[in-house]
Amino acid sequence: MTFYGKIVEYTSGEKMVAAMQDQLKDKYEIDSIQVDWANLEKVVKTGIASGSPADVYEFWPQNMKTFVTAQQALDLTPYLEANGGEWKNAFNQTLLDLGKYDGKYYAVPLGSNFSVVYVNKDIFDKAGVEVPTEWTWDKFLEASKAIKDKAGVYPFAIGKDLQNWLARNGVMSLGVSEGKQDALAAGEVPATDAIFSTVLKNIKDLYDKQYWYPGKGALTISRDEAKAAFYQGKVAMLAEVSADARGIISGAQGLNVAVASWPSMGDKNAVLGGADGLFIPANAKDKDASVELLKSYLSADVQKIHADEGYAAANVNVQVSDPVVQSIMQLSADVQAKEFYNLGPKISDFFDKELISSYVLGSSESDVLGKLEKLRQQTIQQ
């Protein structure tokens, strides 16, 4: 059997897979494949289209719509609800519901994950800036100015794979503040709405003021380059996933690292996030065996390894004791799983590749948002 879910970025990743292989060694020979996050959707779709997919795939439950619509994911509801919902009750229900579409479960969660800002406290102290638990975009820009002027380093870094977070978090925060979040997630708000315009202008402001490492070229910086700059003290803030807290803190040897919430463009904070999770392709060879694999991997025994390494597990029978992870968990209150970005693959792709870079590099607002509006209308019609 093939398990496409080995997460090498987590220190627990290989250990969990080894524990699952050990649990099932008498029944199945399990090959595990490392998750290619940057190309995950393509990898999964290629596997499914080939007719010989992996038996289990890693994917974000909140982003499963593309597979659910194409009937490419197995309905896990009967398995979850069997024996009085024994398996279902083992999960954090909020995280489990992220993989629920039209009343059916298509993915199960591994652990919560969302966008946060890691802060170099020493640089903040030098610039006389407090590490905030909550802050608006204006406060974020003020802090960035102080950091640039007083500490002489770049205030903020984000890798190009994560760049869409700037726009997604902005749209969500403004959406929540204006009471339009549900309408946005349902695709009912046109891209000509002032929310999108404000988001684009705010991001361009960050770029034009050279607060975004390394100034010119910020749009093409890789995630590794952004991390390296943060570790080297060239950057005061790094945008990254909450789940990688242990890795980032251990990578930033000697630095005083803290975690801050994402700056909100609206009055209320809202950050993108949800869960890392797993699903079974609808054309998996042996569906019952695939479910057995999932149950083993997400069992309390295996998930304890995840928690012991300092990660927040979705299995409620496993407790998190690490104080850093506990502090990150407090920030998860602002997480919004349903967002405009997930309306359809063409909209996600536009956010990933064009929205920010087109506008920052000189395309007019009407051109950029006009294209987004066209995609929104196409997606709704489909």
Next chain:
Amino acid sequence: MMNSSPDARIRGRSAVSWTGIAFLLPALAFISFSIFIPTVWNLLLSFQQWDGFKDRKWIGLRNYTESLKDPDVLHSLYHSIFLAVMITLLSVIVGLALAAFVFRLGRKEGSFYRLVLFMPVMLPVAIIGLLFTFMYNPEMGLVNQFLRLIGAGALADAWLENPDTVLWAIVVVGVWRMSGLTMMLIFAAMQNIPQSLFESARLEGAGYARQFFSIVLPLVKPILQLSVVFTLVMSFKTYDLVFVMTEGGPANLSKTIPLQMIDSAFTFNEFGYSAAMGFLLTLAVMLIISLTSRLLRGESYEY
């Protein structure tokens, strides 16, 4: 005594043909499965709507008419053609110049330079892409550091972000990679030119430049044509280099048709549309190769 009657010769040729065909069968089967069958499958798919999972639906020419109206497809097609033509043109010019220089070197230093200049052709494209991504890094990259070192810091740029430089930055890498191939082919062809032609030219007072343009260039034209066609085909297929260096960005400003095809098929679940794009690219490649072959058609000389 050998039987030399016409019937026997025909029988002999026939036996040889069957042996030849038998030897070619494995290669034919491999090529059929890896090229001919996928090509026909791709052509059929281009007339269908298919999400990669559910039943396929015949939709006639709709994929073609829509892709020819789609600005994203047209931009990607333009980027593919721009990269292929520029990489080919420049790498052939550079390759020719390198061959001309290397031809003048002694045996040992000639071998050394040929090895060094041919090495990029042998390197994996992913490695080359990564190498140049680091070199183009706006802050720490070798290119900008060198410019700062020589006091030309004002020219330092974000080469892979600037819409005016991103395609040219990829062209430079393509030329670096492919010019060694042209050099090697032209150099090999130059080796076959009789020394007496150069000696006669020298006696007539022609310098090396004149000898190169009046003797070498006309005589190596068939090889030059081969090199151009080969480089064009390789450059048109550019997927890995662009993917590693820019992933088609920023803002799809360097996205080529192969990248657009992958997105259409595996992100948007539009396999038929993707197949139509592939066929349009094939037509563009065939057209440009046939034009190039016509332009570079040279005479064959015997010497």
